[in-house]
Every structure is written in C-alpha cells, then in structure tokens.
Amino acid sequence: MNEIAQASTVSEADSQEGVLQHRSLWLDVWQQFRTHKGALAGVGVFALILLSVLLGPYLHDIDPQYLDYKSKNQGMSIKHPMGTDNLGRDMFAQVLAGGRTSLAVGVTAMALSLTLGTFVGVLAGYFNRLDGPLMRLTDLFLALPILPLLLVIIMLFRDLLRSILGPEMGIFILIVFVIGITSWMQTARIVRGEVLAIKQREFVLAARSIGTRPHRIITRHIFPNVLSPIMVSATLGVAAAIITESALSFLGLGFPSDFPTWGRLLFDGVPFLNINPARVIWPGLAISLTVLSVNYMGDGLRDAMDPRIRGR
Amino acid sequence: MLRARTLVLATAAVAMFASAAQAGRGTDGQLKILYWQAPSILNPFLSGGTKDVDASSIIIEPLAHYDEKGNIVAALAESVPTVANGGVAKDLKSITWQLKKGVVWSDGTPFTAADVEFTADYCLHPEGGCNAAERFQDVTSVKAVGSHTVKITFGLAKPFPYGPFVGSTSPVIQKAQFKDCMGAKAPTCTKQNFGTIGTGPFKVKEFKPNDVVLYVMNENYRDKNLPAFDSVLMKGGGDAVSAARAVLETGEFDYAWNLQVEPEILSTMAKAGKGKVISAFGTSVERLMVQLTNPDSALGDKRATYQGGKNPHPFNKDPAVRRALSMAIDRAILVDAGYGPAGQVTCNVLPAPAIYASTANDWCKTQDTAGANKLLDDAGWKRGSDGVRAKDGVRLSLLYQTSTNSVRQGTQALIKQMWQAIGVETELKNISASVFFGGDQSSPDTFQKNFTDIEMYTNNFNGTDPESYMLRWTCDKMPSPATQWIGQNMPRYCDPKYDQLAKDLAKTAATAERAIIAKKMNDMLIEYGAIIPLIHRGAVAAHALSLGGVKQNVWDATPWNIQDWHRK
CATH class of the missing domain: 3.10.105.10 (Dipeptide-binding Protein; Domain 3)
Structure with missing residues (x-):
C-alpha cells in the first residue's frame, strides 16, 4: 500500500514536470491499475469497509453481545441504525464486530494458503527433483475430501487449542489453519506451471550462465514474473475463506454461537427473513460487497501486472 | 422391453385386485415425515435418542401403548392386564400378558412369547448397556409360560407393573434376528440394528443412518385393512425451521416433528394455510x-x-x-x-x-x-x-x-x-x-x-x-x-x-x-x-391439512398410531 501511495505522488510530480524519469515496475502497475474503473471502485469500497470495521465500534459503542430483550425485533432507528435481532442485540454493532472477525479470518487464511502455495509451486517448478514428490503431495491434498477433514481436525484439536489459547483465539487459529492448509493447492499448481515456462526463457538462462545462484534467480527473476497469478489467487482466496468460515459456523464448528461473524449473522437471520428482512440484508450485503470489491481489485491487479496488457 | 412392460402391467393389475380385496390398505401412497434430527439406529435399546425410538416405533411394537390421553391400550397384547381382570397378581409381584394370536413378524414367522422372553434377556444382559434397563427395574424373571403367555415376576410388590414392554422405548424384538447379538456384541450387530424386523405396520426397506429411512408396508401386518399408506419416507437432517417450512409453507412433507422454533416464525408460517401446528x-x-x-x-x-x-x-x-x-x-x-x-x-x-x-x-x-x-x-x-x-x-x-x-x-x-x-x-x-x-x-x-x-x-x-x-x-x-x-x-x-x-x-x-x-x-x-x-x-409438531389420524401423543412415541394415519 505504501509503495503504491508513494508511486502515485511520484507519478503526479512526473506529469507536472513533463520529464521522463526512471520508471519502476510498481509505477507502471499503478498507472495501468488507475485506468480500471472497477478496480478503483473496489479499492474504495474495501477501504471503506475496512475503516468502518476498524473504527466503527469506537463511534457506535453498543456491546454487540448485549441483549436488550425489551427492544427486540426493532426496525432501523437512530439508536439502532440496522435494527435489533429477536433477542434485542444491536445489528449494527454485530455487523461491525462480525466484520472484524470475518475479514481477519479471510486475510490471514489467504496469506497462509498463498505462502504455502507459492512456496510449493516455485520449488516444484524450479527444481526438477522436487517436482514429482511435491506435485504428488498436492494431488494428495486435492484428493482429500475437505469437509470431513475439517470435521476431524476440529474435533481433534478444538479442546486442546481452547485450553491453551482460550475459546475465541483458539478457534480463530484453528479455522485459519484449517482453511489455509486446504486451499493452497490451486495456487501451487498455477505457480508451478508459470515457473516451468519462465525457467526456460532467455533471461533466466542468461542469469544462470553468469553464475547467479538459484535463490537469487527465484527471488529476482522468477518471482516478479509469477506475481500476477498469485495476486489473483489471493483475491479469490479472501472471498473463499470468508465463505468457508461461514460454512463452518453454519455447521456449529466455527466460533461460539454468540460470537458474531458475518456468516453466522446471516445464518441466524435466515429464519427471520419474513419478519425482519434487515437481519439478512445487512450481513449479506457486507459479505457481497467485500467479496465483489476484492474480486474487482484482483481483476485490476491482474491486468495491471501483465506487461502484455499494460499500456494498452 | 415388451416383456418388462407386460410384467409391470401384470403387477399393477394384481395390485389393483389386491387393493380392491383389502379395502384401504396401502391406497394412500407415500407418507413423508421430516425429522430434523436424523435417526442413527433402528434399535431403541441401544440409543436413548427420541428420534431413534420414534423411527423404530414404526417397525417394532411393545405389548401395549400409551394413547394420547395417557391411558394404556393393548398393542401386541390381547388386553391390558389389571388386578381386576386377574392379569396382575393380588400381591402385585407379577403380571401376566396374553399375546395376540396369529401375529407374525414381517418375515412371516410367528410372533410368540419366546420373543418377549428373549427381549428381556437381551436388555437385562449385564454386559450390554440397554437404554430401557430402567423400565426393567426390579424384574426378577420374564418367562414364556405358554406359546402366547408371558409372566413377568418382580422382586417386590410392583404397584405399577407396566414398565417392561409398555410404550415405544421398550418394544419386543425378534429372537431369531437378535439371538447372536447379546451383551457386548449388541452394538456391533449393524445388520440387525439397521434392519430390525418387527410386527408393526411398516418394515424397513432402506436405511441410511443419519439421513433417511424408507419403510414399506408390512404385508403381514395383523389388521388386513391397515396401514393406509403403502410406504413411509422418514427424512432426517436439516433444522427445525426448514422442517416447519416444508410442512406449513411449501407442503413438501406431511408431518414435521419437534418444531423448536421461535414462536413468531411459526405463527407467520402457519398463515400460508398448507398445514397446522399442533401441540x-x-x-x-x-x-x-x-x-x-x-x-x-x-x-x-x-x-x-x-x-x-x-x-x-x-x-x-x-x-x-x-x-x-x-x-x-x-x-x-x-x-x-x-x-x-x-x-x-x-x-x-x-x-x-x-x-x-x-x-x-x-x-x-x-x-x-x-x-x-x-x-x-x-x-x-x-x-x-x-x-x-x-x-x-x-x-x-x-x-x-x-x-x-x-x-x-x-x-x-x-x-x-x-x-x-x-x-x-x-x-x-x-x-x-x-x-x-x-x-x-x-x-x-x-x-x-x-x-x-x-x-x-x-x-x-x-x-x-x-x-x-x-x-x-x-x-x-x-x-x-x-x-x-x-x-x-x-x-x-x-x-x-x-x-x-x-x-x-x-x-x-x-x-x-x-x-x-x-x-x-x-x-x-x-x-x-x-x-x-x-x-x-x-x-410442538406440524402436519399437512390433508393428513388425518394424527393424534399428538406426549406419553408415547409420536408415530404410535401411524397405522391409522391416512389421506383425507
């Protein structure tokens, strides 16, 4: 984020002076990214959601778990901007608190799966000897039925982590870990394919011929060139992680029932759809907007980072 | 192909004749029941869960049921023994049940007092954890006195001798089927526990634990005019709200059990006019x-x-x-x-x-x-x-x-x-x-x-x-x-x-x-x-307006009188 911000100020200075200076990769990317309207809107919406989730609870300071039973099933009002649920909990406070959890799960799980996937993909693609074993491992993970695996992992480790880290942190780590290790395989496969192709290119050959060591070749020449598919997997990963967390909460395997997440709010609201539609609309909107904005950002990033599209 | 079609036609013709001969039996199609807690076993002795007891009660029967008012009514027994009719001993230490004659299991073999005696042995086996054991409290012996007479003796005077074999938690199972499943072996007899043979109006055709039970009419059921439905589909899973909706709003199912749903939701659904909430x-x-x-x-x-x-x-x-x-x-x-x-x-x-x-x-x-x-x-x-x-x-x-x-x-x-x-x-x-x-x-x-x-x-x-x-x-x-x-x-x-x-x-x-x-x-x-x-x-339960004969019974299993359920 910082780099992009810097790049933008630099680029403005550039255009004012009209002098052609050194062009960095990130500057080019940003300039291309700016032309993608959807991506810019995505950044705006995502930033707004992030800000309101982070700062909102300081401005709207009702405890999301507090039950004010006398004011249940209320519509929108100044005191309760999104109304209340059937036990009198404030919906707005719950959506804000739920967003913190859902976004944290989404981003962390994505980071974990991305790191794992890229690592495995690059190693498998670059080193011929590792290719076979690592790709068979990937196949093995792909062949595992995910849901039963999740159930077993959670059943085995829930109590242990709960006693070490407490109920909320324990289940957070467990969920992030579980989503992370079950969603890295696609990234690994895509990255491996890209690495295999780039490895044969002349610039890599040149680097190798002057004696550059493998880890330098990977970080300096190969990694920047496979960044584009990684970024796309990242954005899709955030969305998938948020939705997987909802599914786990739905099965009663996620966070405790009174700990709001967007998925749980949505699940709890469904039976009340006829009576109080706002209970479903707000968390649903939050999930949709987040997923949509992240996808648009990914779309824009992919275009911006592909040198063949850039500049057109 | 042609032959297959002829066969189908012939079967249909036979079926029509059969139904004409036995007015009412199996004429109302399929009964669809929704239990959002799915049955996991069809042997109530091995599970305390109401869902399992209810799912089993469609197949196997006790000697007597409780009706919807809490009275004891005979099922497999000829009548309910009391002190007045001589069935219960004056000292209250024994009760003698006369079984209905001519009752056969769904596999065609006769139901006798030996089955009742065996069921008691099965449940009282010291190594087997029997969920109905509390109903056999103070029982010293259960003996088949004749082919259709069972005497239950208690260790002390039992003023309420209707513990064993009364109500759906304590039904009678078939000796021939379960004789190798005594004691610690009981939970390992999957074939028996999942495909229980009974005397009830229906028998198991297919059972997927924690999912669905398909029952078909038991053609050997003792009342030739019953049951009205030719099959019962008991679907499990989901949750109480979707179960209520399936009966009250969409009408996909005929009966939904145990609707623990917020009151405001239930009353909104009932307005659709497809079903009725009973409690x-x-x-x-x-x-x-x-x-x-x-x-x-x-x-x-x-x-x-x-x-x-x-x-x-x-x-x-x-x-x-x-x-x-x-x-x-x-x-x-x-x-x-x-x-x-x-x-x-x-x-x-x-x-x-x-x-x-x-x-x-x-x-x-x-x-x-x-x-x-x-x-x-x-x-x-x-x-x-x-x-x-x-x-x-x-x-x-x-x-x-x-x-x-x-x-x-x-x-x-x-x-x-x-x-x-x-x-x-x-x-x-x-x-x-x-x-x-x-x-x-x-x-x-x-x-x-x-x-x-x-x-x-x-x-x-x-x-x-x-x-x-x-x-x-x-x-x-x-x-x-x-x-x-x-x-x-x-x-x-x-x-x-x-x-x-x-x-x-x-x-x-x-x-x-x-x-x-x-x-x-x-x-x-x-x-x-x-x-x-x-x-x-x-x-609280809900049934379709077209379903008749349902008597919401809190004293026995919900489908206690499923043989009488019919289409209106």
Whole structure:
C-alpha cells in the first residue's frame, strides 16, 4: 500500500514536470491499475469497509453481545441504525464486530494458503527433483475430501487449542489453519506451471550462465514474473475463506454461537427473513460487497501486472 | 422391453385386485415425515435418542401403548392386564400378558412369547448397556409360560407393573434376528440394528443412518385393512425451521416433528394455510444438567467419571454456585423469547402429571440476581478485576453446551447474560443435534459424555408413571466407560438417600404415597442443584391439512398410531 501511495505522488510530480524519469515496475502497475474503473471502485469500497470495521465500534459503542430483550425485533432507528435481532442485540454493532472477525479470518487464511502455495509451486517448478514428490503431495491434498477433514481436525484439536489459547483465539487459529492448509493447492499448481515456462526463457538462462545462484534467480527473476497469478489467487482466496468460515459456523464448528461473524449473522437471520428482512440484508450485503470489491481489485491487479496488457 | 412392460402391467393389475380385496390398505401412497434430527439406529435399546425410538416405533411394537390421553391400550397384547381382570397378581409381584394370536413378524414367522422372553434377556444382559434397563427395574424373571403367555415376576410388590414392554422405548424384538447379538456384541450387530424386523405396520426397506429411512408396508401386518399408506419416507437432517417450512409453507412433507422454533416464525408460517401446528403438554422439560464430576481433558479415561466421589468438579461441587446459577435465571424471558404458547416456566424436572408436580421449588420462578450475588459473596467467591468471581484460584468460568438450534442458542445467549450479572463467565458451545443425541461412543460431544460444565437439552418420559424416569438419577445410572457411556444420569448425581427413595417408590402401592415420594425425589435433585429445570415444553409438531389420524401423543412415541394415519 505504501509503495503504491508513494508511486502515485511520484507519478503526479512526473506529469507536472513533463520529464521522463526512471520508471519502476510498481509505477507502471499503478498507472495501468488507475485506468480500471472497477478496480478503483473496489479499492474504495474495501477501504471503506475496512475503516468502518476498524473504527466503527469506537463511534457506535453498543456491546454487540448485549441483549436488550425489551427492544427486540426493532426496525432501523437512530439508536439502532440496522435494527435489533429477536433477542434485542444491536445489528449494527454485530455487523461491525462480525466484520472484524470475518475479514481477519479471510486475510490471514489467504496469506497462509498463498505462502504455502507459492512456496510449493516455485520449488516444484524450479527444481526438477522436487517436482514429482511435491506435485504428488498436492494431488494428495486435492484428493482429500475437505469437509470431513475439517470435521476431524476440529474435533481433534478444538479442546486442546481452547485450553491453551482460550475459546475465541483458539478457534480463530484453528479455522485459519484449517482453511489455509486446504486451499493452497490451486495456487501451487498455477505457480508451478508459470515457473516451468519462465525457467526456460532467455533471461533466466542468461542469469544462470553468469553464475547467479538459484535463490537469487527465484527471488529476482522468477518471482516478479509469477506475481500476477498469485495476486489473483489471493483475491479469490479472501472471498473463499470468508465463505468457508461461514460454512463452518453454519455447521456449529466455527466460533461460539454468540460470537458474531458475518456468516453466522446471516445464518441466524435466515429464519427471520419474513419478519425482519434487515437481519439478512445487512450481513449479506457486507459479505457481497467485500467479496465483489476484492474480486474487482484482483481483476485490476491482474491486468495491471501483465506487461502484455499494460499500456494498452 | 415388451416383456418388462407386460410384467409391470401384470403387477399393477394384481395390485389393483389386491387393493380392491383389502379395502384401504396401502391406497394412500407415500407418507413423508421430516425429522430434523436424523435417526442413527433402528434399535431403541441401544440409543436413548427420541428420534431413534420414534423411527423404530414404526417397525417394532411393545405389548401395549400409551394413547394420547395417557391411558394404556393393548398393542401386541390381547388386553391390558389389571388386578381386576386377574392379569396382575393380588400381591402385585407379577403380571401376566396374553399375546395376540396369529401375529407374525414381517418375515412371516410367528410372533410368540419366546420373543418377549428373549427381549428381556437381551436388555437385562449385564454386559450390554440397554437404554430401557430402567423400565426393567426390579424384574426378577420374564418367562414364556405358554406359546402366547408371558409372566413377568418382580422382586417386590410392583404397584405399577407396566414398565417392561409398555410404550415405544421398550418394544419386543425378534429372537431369531437378535439371538447372536447379546451383551457386548449388541452394538456391533449393524445388520440387525439397521434392519430390525418387527410386527408393526411398516418394515424397513432402506436405511441410511443419519439421513433417511424408507419403510414399506408390512404385508403381514395383523389388521388386513391397515396401514393406509403403502410406504413411509422418514427424512432426517436439516433444522427445525426448514422442517416447519416444508410442512406449513411449501407442503413438501406431511408431518414435521419437534418444531423448536421461535414462536413468531411459526405463527407467520402457519398463515400460508398448507398445514397446522399442533401441540400437547406432557412431561418434557428443558433443563440444565450440572456436571458434578471433573470434565478436564487432562484426566484421560477418568474424565467426567464419578470415581467414587473422588473426582469432583472444580466449582460445581459448591452448592452455593449451583443454587446461584439457578436463582439468576429469569425463566419468563426464556419462555417468551423461544417458546411462546409452547412453553411454561417450571422449577421441577418432574412437571406432570399434576399429582406429581411439586411446589417446593417455586422460589426459582422469580429471578433473584441480588440474592444470587449475596449467596456467592457469602460463599467466598470474590469478583476479580474482570468481573468474574474466583475462589482459591478457581474462576467461575464455565462451558455450556447444547444442540444446534436457534432457540437453544438464543436461550444460551440470554442465560449467559444473566450469569454475567452474578460474575459467572460463560463460554457457549453448540453441537449438531445428530451428534449430540447420537450416542456414538467415539464422539466426545455426546450428551452422555457431557465433557462440559453445564449442558442443556429436553427430556421426558413415556407413559404417566414417573418411576422409571426418576430412576435415571440413581448412582448406577451414571454414564461411564464401564457402561459404554449409556445411562441418563448426566450430572453424575449420587446420593444413597435418593437411591433409597427409589427403592421405596418401587415398593409403594398407593398413588397418593407414590406421588409424595416422587415429589421428594424431584425436590432432592432441584435442592441439590444437580438439575436446573428451565421450561416445561409442549410437544410442538406440524402436519399437512390433508393428513388425518394424527393424534399428538406426549406419553408415547409420536408415530404410535401411524397405522391409522391416512389421506383425507
């Protein structure tokens, strides 16, 4: 984020002076990214959601778990901007608190799966000897039925982590870990394919011929060139992680029932759809907007980072 | 192809003739029942779950049922034995059942007294954990006297001798099928437990545990005109709301069981005009079971077991804590939020019939947060900086589990807040109902294991006599590895005085005196705080307007009269 911000100020200075200076990769990317309207809107919406989730609870300071039973099933009002649920909990406070959890799960799980996937993909693609074993491992993970695996992992480790880290942190780590290790395989496969192709290119050959060591070749020449598919997997990963967390909460395997997440709010609201539609609309909107904005950002990033599209 | 078609036509023709000959039998098509807790086994002796008892009751029958008013009516028996008709001995020490003649099992073999005798042996086998064992309390022998006469002898005078073989929790199973499944082998007989042969109106065609049971008409059923439906589909899974919707709004199913749904949702759905909500108050009580033994996972095999009283719970062992937890709850709010007309505040674990309902515990009907706080203060539980009380390094922080159901999660949230007001920290946990009530011995999350500090669920008893129900909390009914985790004494309550009262109850004949003893037992459990009753629940169900013959029965299994159900 910082780099992009810097790049933008630099680029403005550039255009004012009209002098052609050194062009960095990130500057080019940003300039291309700016032309993608959807991506810019995505950044705006995502930033707004992030800000309101982070700062909102300081401005709207009702405890999301507090039950004010006398004011249940209320519509929108100044005191309760999104109304209340059937036990009198404030919906707005719950959506804000739920967003913190859902976004944290989404981003962390994505980071974990991305790191794992890229690592495995690059190693498998670059080193011929590792290719076979690592790709068979990937196949093995792909062949595992995910849901039963999740159930077993959670059943085995829930109590242990709960006693070490407490109920909320324990289940957070467990969920992030579980989503992370079950969603890295696609990234690994895509990255491996890209690495295999780039490895044969002349610039890599040149680097190798002057004696550059493998880890330098990977970080300096190969990694920047496979960044584009990684970024796309990242954005899709955030969305998938948020939705997987909802599914786990739905099965009663996620966070405790009174700990709001967007998925749980949505699940709890469904039976009340006829009576109080706002209970479903707000968390649903939050999930949709987040997923949509992240996808648009990914779309824009992919275009911006592909040198063949850039500049057109 | 041609031949296949001819065959189909021929079969259809035969079927038409058959139905013309037997007016009414199998003419109403398929009956679709929705149980959102899916049945996991078709042998009620091996599972205490209502869903399993109900699913089995469509296939296997007891000697007598309870009808919707709580009267005993004969099923496999010729008539109900009483002292007046000579069936029950004058000294009340034995009861003799005359079985209906000519009844055959669905495989065509005759049903005889030997099957009844075998069922008793099966359930009373010392190595087998039989869930109906409480119904066989004080039985010394069950003997087939003739081919169709069974004599049950008790070790003492039994004023209410209708424990064994009355009601769907204690049906008769076939000797030929189960003879190799005695004792410890019982749970391993998957073929038998999943494909139980019975005498009831339907037989199992296909059973997928935790999913669906398909029954077809039992052509050997004793009443040639019944049942009206030719097959029954019992679908499990989902949740109470979708079940209610499937009957009331979309009309996909004919009957949905146990609709624990917020009252406002149910009344909105019923407006669609496809079905009808029915309810009846029986003996169901939503209660908190207080774990009295230590459920710490570090204890390994000793986790949540009694160990002769040497394994007490770190804070539930303090009577002040148990009492304060009960005092802090405003039950009226719980009823209003989750049950509406289908619930009443109760302070008894034995709320009905009326003569057995105690009034000694009515202090619990009004919330007393100040009193609870004072009680804890006096007992030395001091509030810490985080507002949670602690004493000798033990924090009042408890784990509270129940099955997954939005009403239950709402109740959990409300109770959590009420307990917060007295400095008790609560962590909520919910488990899929199929697992929680499933009785699977390999799962740590069953209600029998109760590896938490407090758990919440509803239970009840079949019939009108509370004796076998009250026997659930004697010392020997504690679930533990030794009993294959079978037993209903979830709190691990053990008091010799209670066990003595249980023995007294078994000896007492006069109803008035029995009521006094039963109330005393109820009061002991509540006073001690082993069980914290919350809500007396009506059994709520919904059926399609086109379905006739349903008699909502709280004293026996829901499908007790399924042979009479028909299309209107």
